[in-house]
Amino acid sequence: MNISQLIHRHLPASLQLAAIFLLAWIAAPAAAQPAAGPAAPSATLFVNVNIVPMGRETVLRGQSVLVRDGRITAIAPALAAPAGARVIDGGGGYLLPGLADMHVHVRDRETLAMLLASGITTALDMGEAPNAMVGRTRAAVARGEVPGPRLLAALAVDGSPRFGHLVVPSAEAARWAVRLAKANGYDFIKVYNGLSSEAFAALAEEGRAAGLPIVGHSVEAVALERQIAAGQAMVAHLEEFLYAFFRMPEGDDGQAAPDESEIVRAVASIRASGVAVTADLATYQAIAGQWGRPEQVQAYLDMPEARFLSPADRIDWRRSGYQRRTGSLAERAAFLGRFARALAGADALLIAGTDAPTIPGLVAGDALHRNLAALEAAGLSRHQALATATSGPGRFVARAMPGSGTFGIIAEGARADLLLVEGNPLEDLAVLRRPIGVMAAGRWHDAAALAALREGVAEVYSGAE
Numbered sequence: 001m002n003i004s005q006l007i008h009r010h011l012p013a014s015l016q017l018a019a020i021f022l023l024a025w026i027a028a029p030a031a032a033q034p035a036a037g038p039a040a041p042s043a044t045l046f047v048n049v050n051i052v053p054m055g056r057e058t059v060l061r062g063q064s065v066l067v068r069d070g071r072i073t074a075i076a077p078a079l080a081a082p083a084g085a086r087v088i089d090g091g092g093g094y095l096l097p098g099l100a101d102m103h104v105h106v107r108d109r110e111t112l113a114m115l116l117a118s119g120i121t122t123a124l125d126m127g128e129a130p131n132a133m134v135g136r137t138r139a140a141v142a143r144g145e146v147p148g149p150r151l152l153a154a155l156a157v158d159g160s161p162r163f164g165h166l167v168v169p170s171a172e173a174a175r176w177a178v179r180l181a182k183a184n185g186y187d188f189i190k191v192y193n194g195l196s197s198e199a200f201a202a203l204a205e206e207g208r209a210a211g212l213p214i215v216g217h218s219v220e221a222v223a224l225e226r227q228i229a230a231g232q233a234m235v236a237h238l239e240e241f242l243y244a245f246f247r248m249p250e251g252d253d254g255q256a257a258p259d260e261s262e263i264v265r266a267v268a269s270i271r272a273s274g275v276a277v278t279a280d281l282a283t284y285q286a287i288a289g290q291w292g293r294p295e296q297v298q299a300y301l302d303m304p305e306a307r308f309l310s311p312a313d314r315i316d317w318r319r320s321g322y323q324r325r326t327g328s329l330a331e332r333a334a335f336l337g338r339f340a341r342a343l344a345g346a347d348a349l350l351i352a353g354t355d356a357p358t359i360p361g362l363v364a365g366d367a368l369h370r371n372l373a374a375l376e377a378a379g380l381s382r383h384q385a386l387a388t389a390t391s392g393p394g395r396f397v398a399r400a401m402p403g404s405g406t407f408g409i410i411a412e413g414a415r416a417d418l419l420l421v422e423g424n425p426l427e428d429l430a431v432l433r434r435p436i437g438v439m440a441a442g443r444w445h446d447a448a449a450l451a452a453l454r455e456g457v458a459e460v461y462s463g464a465e
């Protein structure tokens, strides 16, 4: 039986088309094979670095770090270089875990390059990645043939075509969606607003059996508290709590902020459940900034970073509907800042996410640094802000994907995903924007290589205009 017979025989009609569509991505002709990267030495020794380990709030001064086969194997003030090892003199710079953006939308290899060039070594695609990206391209990144972060991926499903996602109209379709996601290498199921409660329950149950945790939005028919009780592992975004958790003021016009006492209630519930929450302040602020203001969308398109925006995203930004809305989200944006600060203060599991590049104003890579700055401006300590992009995602993935390996901290046995910068990020987060180099899965990319990646992206996108 060939694969299309298999689909017709075993899949409900509602999912046949989706399956054929996914398979079409797999079967798409391979693009020209990239040249393999330079053979990485099996061992790298960093000397003369100060370590910002992120497992606890401290700086370990004057250290050496040995990396073998993609893992950190030793940390000590002085280590001898094994035969054949590459030695990188950090020159008194600061070594910290590579960064994570846990809400991106990756459509092409250029986005992967931009993430890596920005110090991001883990990214979670939250839906709409072509199947070829989740399958073939991701495997090529893992082999070192395509430069990029480790990519995790969620398959987005909804109950109606309103937002353009794969529709699962029934519990049966939901179970098939989880099986298809599993077979195609997805790590998570992303739930969207319009799912029925039956479909949500089936996704949660089948997802648990398949090892694909539920992440995503509030589902209108279920509401966040019950979603979390059913095992949803992560809520994206922070503002979902406005739509399906907080008691809103009388006559809510969709723009008012809840009473401050609601923050206490939400923080207690989030702490008790252990659910991860995406701290996406820069995203909501970008939306608030362009709300009813077309000139702000134009300003975003004129930012220097916008040359790293694909022609397709440039068109999407121009068309975005937020600029035609009325009123103001300023109060809600400020409220979400106070909510994020309270969550960090209670040691809730916050993970950084940006929604780049689908929301106007957020360029992949650059967006994460904007989000770190927004978190600091909201009153998080620099260590708390940095934890949302390092140890927080590490804790979340360790819990959601047991056995997938430690990352997000500098410790023996952790993945060798590292960022080397000149200054202490706990004194100034902006130093993270100018890496001396980035190590992803043990592969070193120095500043010149990172600059070449960026320029390559700008060239590809300008040539495609």
Ligand SMILES: [Zn+2]
Residues within 6 Å of the ligand: 103, 104, 105, 126, 355, 358
């Ligand atoms: Zn998104």
